[in-house]
Amino acid sequence: MRRADVVLAALVLAAFVSPAVAAEPVGGERAFSFVALGDMPYSVPADYARFDRLIAAVNRLRPAFSIHVGDTKSGSTACTDAAFQTVLDQFRTFEQPLVYAIGDNEWTDCHRTGSDPRERLARVRQMFFPDPEKSLGRAPMAVESQARAMPEFARHVENARFAKNDVLFVTLHVVGSNNGFETFDPAAATEYFERNRANLAWLAASFAKARESHARAVVVAFQANLWDIRDSVGTIPPASGFRDTIVAIEREARAFAKPVLVIQGDYHTLEVTGFRDTRMRLVPGIQRLQVMGETEVHAVRVVVDPDMPGVFSFVPLIVPENETP
Template structure:
């Protein structure tokens, strides 16, 4: 309990004011779910400038580079590539549902599986990240190059291609089943490779806590991953940070709820959801040498004013 209370205090300080950085501290930035409207693009580009001014070690975009109704395809992806090139530090990207799963209902509609192939070809064929100064990345396989990993300062980082819209399970069970198996294998591998590290950080697009937060909805396409995530995190014992998007609300939740019937807190799991949609902001995550909880979080622009530690 004392560890949890101390964590909440650290996060409050990180959100409400600029923390005094301990020696050896550094930062990265997480963002996603933007732009959803053309009118938000100027604010988004201003955000990119603010991110560059923070000089993070790297940034991670957790998917949904557009609204679901916006046309998918090569022209849009090239526009996104131009935006990503504005990041002076390395930029790592994991796809959202709006870039492919939901393209059958975009205007005009297109084939989701073809859009997924296009995403992999345009964003994930290089051996390194995006951004003006790329860094080397590990990739799970040629079939799933979007599942990426890297290590910095004794911390293991990895992305998982898990998206909203039921993780594509309801629309295409064959595609879902193959990618779900790959995700489960990659998650096990990330935890295994992090055994000698002091923490593990995961990024995905989907909000695994949507049903818990809202008391409604379905877990279709998520159950296997939820179960494995909880099992591996409890077994790992060291800090695990999971950063996601999808629901557009800025959330910082230490000891995040588990996914069993009682939703018992997972003491070493810190859940962070990036703001999105009309809230054009990102989260700066400062990493310290604190063994119990090395992460403190605050908005980059201060637009996400409701970003505060969330109770169970």
């Protein structure tokens, strides 16, 4: 993490952290809040109780909705239907709507425990998206699914969008492990190219919708840290499974020319920074929120005020009982 990013994160969090977080958002008449979380429950079954405590804290907060950016278990644990069902049952205890973006640990990494990744992805889609036009949670809300809006991508039931108070929310299926792009595995590469094409089409169509509807801001949520491969090579190479997503987000955000927030997980620590292009330069107008996860079973409350210049502010939602020694 670069020093400039650390400073920005510290300034943003210092400005908005308060000792007691009220259920009502702070801001104008159209302000609202939602909760962002991901990479949990991770160490199962031990983390199930910690996740339940976090869900209870979210329910007390009464956000408009929550967004889980995937990785509902670690990459080394079994990818069984029973494991999926346990988390799905927990998702159903969110009292407000819950929008879920699929993570890599749910399928891409399932070869580690002897499962077929593509078969497991099909099962996740079947179990978590039985009605692609509804969110999860006890009080599901309507969402627009790419599977219905773009029949040529009927398989991609997980990509969704919805709007609230002139802010458009978009989920994409972009995951860790280089976005599932394995050049030595033809089946994995074929799956990646199809899903990548769907993601790019959904992103472009969603930003077009935002421009047409004069949206005040756009939120894009998915699992992967897009700069993961940069840790070893110093830049984003052409072979990266994330390069197309970075380029597309930058292009669409520049054309939109209004605030954009990208929410992702993958690295398990809280960061609020700028968004960087493939040469690691900051892109104007885009904020990046990386949520906590793994051992940090906490979340982030995002306050959205469409009538304020920056639109977004952030408050960590910490569950003291979940703190690790």
